[in-house]
Amino acid sequence: MVSWLHECLDYMKLNTLTLTETIAKLRHKEITLSDLYTDIHDEIAEKNGILNAYLALDDEAVRKAEAVKELPLAGIPVAVKDNFLVPGLPTTASSKVLDGFMPPYESTVTERLHKNGAIVVGKTNMDAWAHGSSTETSDYGPTKNPRNLLYLPGGSSGGSAAAVAADLCIAAIGSETAGSVRQPAAWCGCVGLKPTYGRVSRWGVVAMGSSLDSPGPLGKTVTDCAVLLNVIAGRDPYDATTSDRPVQDFVRGISRGVKGMRIGMCYVDHPKLHSTPVDHAVREAADVFRKLGAAVDVVRLSENGAPNTIVTPDYAIGVYTVVQRSEVSSNLARYDGIRFGHPRSAFGEEAKRRIMLGTFTLSRGYADRYYIRAQQVRSLYIRNFRKLFDQYDILISPTSPGYALEHGASAKSPMFGELEDMLLEPSSISGLPGISVPCHRDISTGLYLGLNIVADQWQEEKILQAAYAYEQATEWNAWAKR
Amino acid sequence: MNDDTFEPIIGLEIHVELKTASKMFCGCKNDPFFAGAPNIYTCPVCLGLPGALPVPNRRAVEWTVLLGLALGCEIPELSKFDRKNYFYPDLPKGYQISQYDQPLAVNGRLEVNYQRTTNLSAQAGNKQPSERTIRIRRVHLEEDTGKLLHATVDSPTSPSGLRGAGKKVTLIDFNRSGVPLVEIVTEPDIRSAEEAKVFLKKLHQIIRYLDISDADMEKGSMRLEPNVSVRKKENGKRKKTDALPDYKVEVKNINSFRFAERAIDFEIRRHIGLLKQGETPVQETRGWNEGKGETVSQRRKEEADDYRYFPEPDIPPMRFTKNQIAQIKNQIGELPDAKTERFVTQYGLSGYDANILTETRALAGYFEECVRVAQKTKEHDITPKKIANWMINRQIDLDEVMPAAFVERIVAATHQVAIPEEELDRAIADTIAENRKAVSDYREGKEQAVMFLMGQIQRKLKGKGTPDAILAKLKEVLR
Numbered sequence: 038m039v040s041w042l043h044e045c046l047d048y049m050k051l052n053t054l055t056l057t058e059t060i061a062k063l064r065h066k067e068i069t070l071s072d073l074y075t076d077i078h079d080e081i082a083e084k085n086g087i088l089n090a091y092l093a094l095d096d097e098a099v100r101k102a103e104a105v106k107e108l109p110l111a112g113i114p115v116a117v118k119d120n121f122l123v124p125g126l127p128t129t130a131s132s133k134v135l136d137g138f139m140p141p142y143e144s145t146v147t148e149r150l151h152k153n154g155a156i157v158v159g160k161t162n163m164d165a166w167a168h169g170s171s172t173e174t175s176d177y178g179p180t181k182n183p184r185n186l187l188y189l190p191g192g193s194s195g196g197s198a199a200a201v202a203a204d205l206c207i208a209a210i211g212s213e214t215a216g217s218v219r220q221p222a223a224w225c226g227c228v229g230l231k232p233t234y235g236r237v238s239r240w241g242v243v244a245m246g247s248s249l250d251s252p253g254p255l256g257k258t259v260t261d262c263a264v265l266l267n268v269i270a271g272r273d274p275y276d277a278t279t280s281d282r283p284v285q286d287f288v289r290g291i292s293r294g295v296k297g298m299r300i301g302m303c304y305v306d307h308p309k310l311h312s313t314p315v316d317h318a319v320r321e322a323a324d325v326f327r328k329l330g331a332a333v334d335v336v337r338l339s340e341n342g343a344p345n346t347i348v349t350p351d352y353a354i355g356v357y358t359v360v361q362r363s364e365v366s367s368n369l370a371r372y373d374g375i376r377f378g379h380p381r382s383a384f385g386e387e388a389k390r391r392i393m394l395g396t397f398t399l400s401r402g403y404a405d406r407y408y409i410r411a412q413q414v415r416s417l418y419i420r421n422f423r424k425l426f427d428q429y430d431i432l433i434s435p436t437s438p439g440y441a442l443e444h445g446a447s448a449k450s451p452m453f454g455e456l457e458d459m460l461l462e463p464s465s466i467s468g469l470p471g472i473s474v475p476c477h478r479d480i481s482t483g484l485y486l487g488l489n490i491v492a493d494q495w496q497e498e499k500i501l502q503a504a505y506a507y508e509q510a511t512e513w514n515a516w517a518k519r
Numbered sequence: 520m521n522d523d524t525f526e527p528i529i530g531l532e533i534h535v536e537l538k539t540a541s542k543m544f545c546g547c548k549n550d551p552f553f554a555g556a557p558n559i560y561t562c563p564v565c566l567g568l569p570g571a572l573p574v575p576n577r578r579a580v581e582w583t584v585l586l587g588l589a590l591g592c593e594i595p596e597l598s599k600f601d602r603k604n605y606f607y608p609d610l611p612k613g614y615q616i617s618q619y620d621q622p623l624a625v626n627g628r629l630e631v632n633y634q635r636t637t638n639l640s641a642q643a644g645n646k647q648p649s650e651r652t653i654r655i656r657r658v659h660l661e662e663d664t665g666k667l668l669h670a671t672v673d674s675p676t677s678p679s680g681l682r683g684a685g686k687k688v689t690l691i692d693f694n695r696s697g698v699p700l701v702e703i704v705t706e707p708d709i710r711s712a713e714e715a716k717v718f719l720k721k722l723h724q725i726i727r728y729l730d731i732s733d734a735d736m737e738k739g740s741m742r743l744e745p746n747v748s749v750r751k752k753e754n755g756k757r758k759k760t761d762a763l764p765d766y767k768v769e770v771k772n773i774n775s776f777r778f779a780e781r782a783i784d785f786e787i788r789r790h791i792g793l794l795k796q797g798e799t800p801v802q803e804t805r806g807w808n809e810g811k812g813e814t815v816s817q818r819r820k821e822e823a824d825d826y827r828y829f830p831e832p833d834i835p836p837m838r839f840t841k842n843q844i845a846q847i848k849n850q851i852g853e854l855p856d857a858k859t860e861r862f863v864t865q866y867g868l869s870g871y872d873a874n875i876l877t878e879t880r881a882l883a884g885y886f887e888e889c890v891r892v893a894q895k896t897k898e899h900d901i902t903p904k905k906i907a908n909w910m911i912n913r914q915i916d917l918d919e920v921m922p923a924a925f926v927e928r929i930v931a932a933t934h935q936v937a938i939p940e941e942e943l944d945r946a947i948a949d950t951i952a953e954n955r956k957a958v959s960d961y962r963e964g965k966e967q968a969v970m971f972l973m974g975q976i977q978r979k980l981k982g983k984g985t986p987d988a989i990l991a992k993l994k995e996v997l998r
Binding site: 121122128130140142144244275277364369370399401 | 563567569570571572574575602604606608611612614825827828829832833834835
C-alpha cells in the first residue's frame with residue numbers, strides 16, 4: 038500500500054499540488070515538507086532562469102517550514118509579490134531605486150500568512166512600482182508566460198501569476214490597482230482574486246494608487262484563493278481604510294451553487310470585443326451559468342448609466358489614469374535620493390512618465406479639469422454599479438480584451454496597461470471585488486482567457502460561489518479537474 | 520508710531536504642537552524636545568518608509584475641535600485630511616498630511632480687550648481702552664516635520680559614523696516628524712503690533728487653559744508667523760471698500776511675543792517708508808533677526824506656491840455628530856474671560872486683580888482653593904480680596920506653599936497687625952513691672968528667662984500677635 042502510494046507520488050510532483058490538496062496531504066502525513074520543498078526548489082531551479090518569476094528566494098524556507106507546528110497553513114510555500122515588505126528578503130517593487138532595500142518591518146498580509154504557518158518562499162517579479170500590465174517594465178528583466186514563453190504573463194503581478202501557473206509555488210500573493218491580479222491570472226491561466234478595497238490591509242505594501250490598491254491572492258483553484266483570503270482579510274489597526282466589518286469564512290459556502298442567481302453579462306457588446314474570442318468565451322460561460330440554474334441577462338452599454346445599462350468602460354480609462362497617476366506622483370515623492378541609497382535618476386521611464394503626468398493633473402489651475410473631474414466621473418460609475426446590484430447578484434465580463442500579447446507589446450503604447458485593463462477599471466475605481474477564472478484555452482498557443490466575475494462591495498462570497506460553480510462545471514482548470 | 524494716513528493690515532498664522540502622548544499618525548512617543556538622542560522616537564510611519572500608512576490620533580483630532588470651539592468656531596460635520604506636496608529633506612514622505620479645504624474648525628472669533636497705547640501720546644504712555652474682535656478663519660490639524668541640523672564633522676571617527684573632520688554635513692532628526700501640529704489662521708483684522716501681541720498672549724492663555732499644548736515658544740511648540748501689509752487711508756479715514764493691499768509680507772522665525780511685536784512694527788515702518796516713496800513692498804517671506812532688530816528677506820515668491828493638494832487617500836474623511844461635538848464642548852471648562860468676570864462678581868475683586876489671578880488656570884485654582892480654606896477656618900477677616908492682595912503683592916513661591924499653609928500665614932500676619940502698638944507696649948511694660956526677678960535673670964545672661972516673660976505677655980494678649988514680633992519687641996525693650 039505504502040509503496041503504491043509512493044509510486045503515485047513519483048508521477049505527481051508535489052509542487053503541482055493545489056493549496057487545498059497540500060494542506061490535506063500534509064495534515065494526513067501523506068507527504069513530507071522536505072519532499073514538498075525539494076520538488077518546489079527543483080522546479081524553481083529548472084524554470085526560474087527562463088521564466089524570471091522570482092527575484093529573491095528564501096534559502097531557509099524548508100527549515101522555517103519544518104519549525105511550524107499545528108497551524109492552518111503550516112509550512113505552505115507561498116510566493117509574494119515584491120511590493121510586500123518581508124524582513125529577511127529584499128523589497129524592491131522591481132525598481133532599482135529600492136535595489137537592495139532590506140525592510141525593517143513586515144506587511145500585514147505576510148504577517149498574517151506567517152501567523153497561520155505559511156512560508157514566503159520568494160519575492161516575485163512585477164512591473165516596476167506595479168506600473169504596468171506586462172511585467173516587462175521590471176528593472177530586473179521581464180517575466181515570461183509559462184504557458185508560452187513568447188508571450189507576456191500580464192501584470193503587474195506577473196511574477197506571482199507565472200509562479201502559480203508554472204507550479205513554482207503552491208499559491209501566491211499579488212496586489213491589484215486595476216487588473217494587476219486578475220489580468221495576469223487570466224493570461225497565465227490561473228485564478229486571481231481582487232478583494233473589495235479596504236478588505237485587505239495595505240500596511241507594508243509599497244503604495245501605488247492608494248485609493249485603489251487591493252492586495253489579493255493568486256491560486257490554482259477558486260477554493261485556494263478563498264483559503265488565502267480567509268487568512269489575509271480583515272480590519273488592520275495599521276490601515277485606516279480597512280473595514281471593521283466581520284470576515285466570514287469564504288470557504289464554507291463556496292459550493293452553494295448559482296441556482297437562482299441573477300447574473301448580468303457586461304461589455305460583450307463593446308465595439309472592440311464584438312465577435313472576438315473573449316466575446317464567444319463569455320457567452321459560453323453565460324450558457325454554463327444558465328445550465329446551472331442562474332438567470333443571465335445581457336447588460337447593454339450606455340454613455341450615462343440609464344436603467345439596466347452599464348456605463349461604457351471607455352471613460353473609466355481616463356478616470357483611472359488621472360486618479361492613479363496623481364496618487365503615484367505623491368507616493369513616489371519619498372524616494373527622494375536621501376534615504377534609500379539610490380538617486381531619483383534610477384527611476385525608469387514609466388515611473389517618470391507617471392510622476393510627470395500626476396504632477397500635472399494635480400497642479401493648480403489643472404486639478405479642476407483633471408483630478409476633480411475624474412473623481413466626479415468616478416462617482417458616476419459608483420452610482421451605476423449601485424443600481425445594477427439592485428438587479429443582479431453578480432456581473433460577468435471578459436477579464437481582458439484578448440489573449441496574452443507577445444513580448445515587446447507594452448513598449449508600443451504608454452497606455453498599454455490602461456487599455457488591457459479597461460474592462461476591470463470601472464469596477465476597480467468603484468472599489469468592487471472581482472475574480473478571474475480560466476474560461477478558455479487556445480490549443481495552438483496554449484494561452485488562456487479569463488472570465489471576470491464582479492459583485493457589490495463586501496460580497497466576495499458571491500463571486501467565489503459563482504467562480505467555484507463555473508470551475509467545477511467546465512474543463513478549463515486542470516488543477517481543479519484532477 | 521504709525522503714520523496716521525496709513526493703516527496696517529495684519530493677519531496671524533500660529534502653529535502649536537499638541538502634547539498628546541503619541542504622534543499624529545503613529546504610536547511613537549511625542550516628546551521631541553526632551554528626546555535624549557536623535558531619531559529615537561521613530562517608526563516606519565514617521566520615517567516615511569515604503570508601505571507605511573498613517574492612522575490619525577483621535578485625541579489630537581478632539582483637541583483641535585476643542586480649541587476650535589474655545590475660539591468660537593463652527594465645527595463642520597465633515598472634515599478630511601489632505602496631502603500638501605513639496606520637497607524638503609525634513610519631510611520624509613515628500614508631502615505633509617495637512618488639511619486644505621475642509622478644516623476641523625472655521626469662522627471663529629476672539630475678543631481682544633486691552634489698554635491701547637494711543638498714537639499721539641505714545642511717549643507719555645497714555646492708554647485708551649480698546650475692544651476688538653479678531654476673526655479666526657480656520658483651525659486645522661497637520662503633522663510637524665523633522666529637524667535639520669547643519670554641522671561640521673569634528674572628529675574622523677564621530678559616534679554617528681561620519682567620516683572626514685571639517686566636512687560640512689546636514690543631519691536629519693525625525694523625532695519631531697509627525698508630531699501633531701495645529702494651525703490657527705486669523706482674518707487680517709489686526710491693526711497694530713500691540714494688538715497682535717495682545718491677541719497672541721490671549722490665544723496662548725486659552726491654549727494653556729485647555730491644557731492641550733505647552734505652547735512654549737523657546738522650545739518651538741508655539742510658532743508665530745505674522746502677515747503684514749499696509750494700506751493708505753483716504754483723508755485719514757479708512758477706505759470705504761475693504762480691499763486688502765495687493766501684497767503681503769510673511770515674517771517667520773519669531774519665538775516670542777515681544778519679537779512678534781517688534782518685527783511687525785519694523786515691517787509697518789518699512790512698508791510706510793516704501794509706500795511714501797511711491798513703491799509697493801515686495802511680496803515675500805522675511806525672517807526676524809533679533810540681533811539686528813530687523814527683518815531680512817528670505818524668499819521671494821515669484822509665483823504662488825503650488826502644493827498640489829489632494830485628499831489623503833490613506834485616511835477616510837471624519838464625520839462629527841452634534842452629540843460628539845457637544846461632548847467635546849463640555850470639556851472646554853471655564854475660559855479666562857469668563858473666569859475673570861466671575862472673580863469680579865463672585866469675589867468682589869477689581870478687574871485688574873481678577874485679570875492677574877486668572878493668568879493661568881493653576882493660579883486661579885490656587886486662589887479659589889485659598890478662598891475655600893479661609894472660609895473653613897471661619898476667620899471672617901480673611902476675605903477673598905485679602906487673599907488676592909497677598910497673592911499679587913507678596914512674592915511667595917506658590918509651588919512651594921500649599922494653599923492651606925498660605926492661608927495660615929495670612930491669618931497669623933493678620934492677627935499681628937490686629938494688635939495695636941500701645942496694647943503690645945502696655946503688655947510688655949506690665950509684664951516687666953510684675954516680673955522684676957525674671958528681668959534681672961535675663962539681664963544676667965539667663966536666656967531662658969525671656970521665654971517666661973514671653974508666656975506672660977502672650978497670656979495678657981490672649982494669644983494675639985505672632986511670637987516672632989512679640990519677642991523682637993520684648994528684646995528691644997529689655998536691651
